[in-house]
Amino acid sequence: MADQYVQLQWVEPGIALLTITRExxxxxxxxxxxxxxxxxxxxxxxxxxxxxxxxxxxxxKAFVAGADIAAINQAPDLEHAHHFAERxxxxxxxxxxxxxxxIAAINGYALGxxxxxxxxxxxxxxxxxxxxxxPEINLxxxxxxxxxxxxxRLVGSGRALxxxxxxxxxxxxxxxxxxLVDGVVPLDSLMEECLRRARILAKQAPLALVESKxxxxxxxxxxxxxxxxxxxxxxxxxxxSKDGREGTRAFLEKxxxxxxxx
Ligand code: HXC
Numbered sequence: 001m002a003d004q005y006v007q008l009q010w011v012e013p014g015i016a017l018l019t020i021t022r023e024x025x026x027x028x029x030x031x032x033x034x035x036x037x038x039x040x041x042x043x044x045x046x047x048x049x050x051x052x053x054x055x056x057x058x059x060x061k062a063f064v065a066g067a068d069i070a071a072i073n074q075a076p077d078l079e080h081a082h083h084f085a086e087r088x089x090x091x092x093x094x095x096x097x098x099x100x101x102x103i104a105a106i107n108g109y110a111l112g113x114x115x116x117x118x119x120x121x122x123x124x125x126x127x128x129x130x131x132x133x134x135p136e137i138n139l140x141x142x143x144x145x146x147x148x149x150x151x152x153r154l155v156g157s158g159r160a161l162x163x164x165x166x167x168x169x170x171x172x173x174x175x176x177x178x179x180l181v182d183g184v185v186p187l188d189s190l191m192e193e194c195l196r197r198a199r200i201l202a203k204q205a206p207l208a209l210v211e212s213k214x215x216x217x218x219x220x221x222x223x224x225x226x227x228x229x230x231x232x233x234x235x236x237x238x239x240x241s242k243d244g245r246e247g248t249r250a251f252l253e254k255x256x257x258x259x260x261x262x
Contacts, residue, residue, distance in 0.1 A: 006036035007058075008043060011195065014051040014202040016044045016100075019058050026065035027057040029088065029113045033068075038091050044100055051202040051209060053098075054194045055121060056105035057114075060187065063106045063130065064114025069139065085144035088113060092120035092146050096217055099210045101201055105194045106130045107187060111169065116145035119154065122213060124180070125194050126172040127187035132180060133169025153220055155180055205243035206261040 007019045018040050020027040027033075044050045057063040067088065075081040095102050095117075104110070104118035106126040115132050118124050126132070134143050134151065142148065143164060152160035155178045163170070175181040185193045201209060211234040219227050238244045243259045250257035 002032060004036070005033045006040050008040045011054070011198075014049050015195070015198045016047075016050060016053045018044075018053060018055045020056070020064060021058040023057075023059040023062075025068065026062035026109060027059075027114070028065050028068040029117070030068035030071045031084070031087065034087055034091055038094070041091075041094060041098065045098060050100045051206065052101045052103065052198040053095075054103045054105050054191075054198060055095075055117070056107055056191070056194075060108060060129075062109040062111075062114070063104070064111070064117055065109045066112030066114050066135070067145065072139075072141065081144075088116070088145035092117060096120050096122075099213070101209065101213055103194050103198060105190050106132070106172070106181065107190055109169075112136050112143065112147075113145045116143055116147040116150070119150040120146060122217075123182045123197070124175075125183040125185065125190065125197070126175060126181040127190045128172050128184055129187055130172040130175075130184075131169040132172070132175050133167065134164045135167040135169065137165060137167040151180075203259075205238075205241075205247060205257075205259040207241055207243060208238050211238060 005020060005022045007021050009017045011017050018037065020033060022028060022033055044053050071084070075084060102121035104121040104124045106118055106124060108127065108130055110118050110130060110132045112135060115134055118132070134147050136142050148160070148164060151163065159178055170178065170180070172181060172184045176184045183193060215227065215231050215234060218230060222230065242262045246259065247257045
C-alpha cells in the first residue's frame with residue numbers, strides 16, 4: 001500500500017484541516033505528496049459545506065522543508081524537471097483559485113516549495129519559531145512552484161530577489177513586518193488562531209465569501225479597470241442575492257442575519 005502523506009480531517013462543519021505527514025523528511029514534497037494533496041483538495045471541494053481549508057505540516061519542526069531534493073536530483077532530463085515544476089504549479093494554482101479559502105498554519109520551516117505552497121494559499125499564520133525562505137539557490141537551482149512570481153507580488157521585487165538570490169531565510173517576526181505572513185503566534189496557539197480565523201470566515205454569507213476571494217485573488221492579475229468591472233458585477237449579484245437581501249434587512253431590523261448560501 002502507498003504511504004499516506006496527507007491527512008484530511010473535518011475540524012468542524014465547513015472547516016477542513018490538511019496535514020502533510022511526511023515528518024521524517026520534514027514534510028518535503030515529492031510526487032506522491034503532491035498527488036495526495038490534490039486528492040484531498042478534491043474531497044474538500046466536493047463538499048458543498050466546505051468554506052475554509054487549513055494546511056499544516058506534521059510535527060513541531062517543519063511546515064514543509066521544500067520540494068524533495070532527492071526527487072529533484074534524480075530528474076533524468078529537462079522534460080521531467082519541467083513537468084515536476086508544472087505539476088506543483090498547477091496544484092498550487094488550484095488552491096489559489098478554489099472557492100474554498102485557505103490558511104497556511106506555518107508550524108516550522110517553510111522553505112523552497114514549502115514556502116511556495118504557503119504563498120499560494122490565501123493567508124499565512126506562522127508560529128514564532130517558524131523560518132521562511134527560498135534556499136534553492138544554495139542548491140544551484142531556483143524556485144519552480146511559483147515562488148519567483150508570488151513572492152515578488154507579495155513583498156516587492158527587491159525583497160523577493162534578496163530572499164531568492166541570497167537564499168537567506170527570515171524569522172517569523174520579520175516575515176510579518178514584510179507582509180509575507182499575516183500573523184505570528186506562539187506555536188502552541190497556532191492551530192487555535194487559525195481556527196479562530198477560519199470560524200469567522202466560515203460563518204459569513206457563502207456567496208459573498210467566494211466573491212471576496214475571487215476579486216482579491218483576481219486583483220493580482222487583472223488590469224484595474226477589469227477588476228473594477230468584475231467587482232461592480234459581483235457586488236450587484238450579491239445585493240440581489242437572498243443572503244444579500246437578508247443581511248441588509250437584518251441590519252435594518254437590528255437582528256443577526258441568517259445566511260443560507262443563496
Ligand atoms: C528531501 C529533506 C528535505 C528536502 C529535509 N529533508 N529537507 N529531504 N528534501 N527538501 C530530510 C533530510 O535529508 C533529513 O533526512 C531529514 O529531512 C531531517 O533533516 P535534517 O537536515 O537532518 O534536519 P536539520 O539539520 O534540523 O535541518 C533542517 C533544514 C534542512 C534546515 C530544514 O533539512 C534543510 O536545509 N533542508 C533543505 C531545505 C531546502 O533546501 N529546501 C528547498 C528544496 S528545493 P535523513 O534521512 O537524513 O534523516 C525546492 C524547489 C521547489 O523546494 C520547486 C520545485 C519545482
